[in-house]
Amino acid sequence: MICDKLNNNLIDMCNCCNGCSSRRQGYTFRLSFPKKLLVATSVLVILAMVVMPSEARTLQQHKIRHERRQHDAVAQTKDMRMRQEEKRRPHRRPSPLPQTKDTADRLRSLEADRFKNATRTILKKLKNTRRYFNDERKVLNETREYRDGMPDWLPAINFVAIHFHTYRKQGATLSERKFAYVMPKLYKSLKEFYEIFERLYKVEVDFADDPFCNYNRTRHELIGNTSSRLYSTMEEIKENMMAVKVPIPDVPLSKSLQVLERKVDAPQCLKNDYIAFRAYGNLLNNWFSEFKCPRGKKVTSKNARCTAYEAKLNEKKNKRNKNTER
Structure with missing residues (x-):
């Protein structure tokens, strides 16, 4: 019996990996958790629970925390939505500051700009008309035999009176007064030359030879192009005068044009053409210089x-x- 107790103690003290000789010989022992270790672990757990503060919340605290999180989420979503709307919103220019000028002065300035713009448009059209005429006039062979001459059917334009005219009318801007005085005279002078070219285009020449027939074809082309551009310029002037409510002058057919015969000989046709082309070129140059x-x-x-x-x-x-x- 003493031997059995010794064997049991030896078995309890055996901790080898492969098992001791007594286990290989058929001895068995009972697996169990050490009591001392269990007691020590329990004591540590109890001490930790006592020493560390509890993080448990009451039901009311959980409810308050949940409501605060919902409110923060709603506020954050609203801010994000407002930022997105600001990105999508088109850029708006800041409203202009109120002007310090008087209303009457502003209206007068706007009215002056209307007349300035109309004058600028007419001047551009007149410049193109003059350029085209000067270019096409070089194609026509001009004879130097009839350099002088001022027939009755040729209109006379008093540019001295136009240039030195004084604008002393009250109640209107200077641009308006100049426009109302100059533009009717410009329209009248162009309309008179338009009638002259229309009459020259229909002139018939007696006893025309072959060289003059070639000249006649060229002159018809020049007169036709000149009349077309002249008509376009007059329409531009009329349109701008109507836009600023300036009356368009009535230009009747000049009685002196009846002196310009429809059937002439070749020398007379050359003379009439040269006088008309020279006077029309001078007219365009003078009007252009008057504006510039x-x-x-x-x-x-x-x-x-x-x-x-x-x-x-x-x-x-x-x-x-x-x-x-x-």
């Missing part, structure tokens, strides 16, 4: 056209004043 070199602005020596135009008009004006004094 208005009175009152300083004419510099660098602008040769304005200097020559101003000198020519001053010479004519002084000559007329001397004749009047006599």
Whole structure:
């Protein structure tokens, strides 16, 4: 019996991996958890629960926390939606500051701009009309035999009176007064030359030879193109005058055109053509210079056209004043 107790103790003390000889010989032992270790673990758990503060919340605290999270989520979603709307919203310019000018001054300035824009459009059209005529006129063979001459059927334009006209009317801007005075005269002069070219186009030549037939074809082409562009320019002037409510002048057919015969010989046809083309070219140059070199602005020596135009008009004006004094 003493031997059995010793064997049991030996078996309890055996901790080898492969098992001891007594196990291989058929001895068995009972598997169990050490009591001391269990007691020590329980004591540590109890101490930890006592020492550490409890994080458990009451039901009311859980409810308050849940409501706070919902409110934060709603506020965050609203901010995100407002930012997206600001990104999609088109950029708006800030409203202009109130102007300090008086209402009457602003209206007067707008009215002046209307007349300035209409004058600028007409001047551009007149410039193109003059350029096309000068280019096509070079194609026509001009004879130098009839350089002088001022027949009755040729209209006379008093550019001295136009250039030195004084605008003293009250209640309107300077642009409006100039437009109302100059544009009817421009339209009238162009309309008179349009009637002249229409009559020259229908002229019949007696005893025309072969060289003159070639010239006649060229002159018909030149007169036809000139009349078309002249009509387009007059329509442009009428349209702008109607836009700013300036009355369009009534230009009746000149009685002096009856002197211009429809059936002439070749030399007379050449003479009439040369006089008409020269006068029309001078008319376009004078009107263009009148717009580009208005009175009152300083004419510099660098602008040769304005200097020559101003000198020519001053010479004519002084000559007329001397004749009047006599």
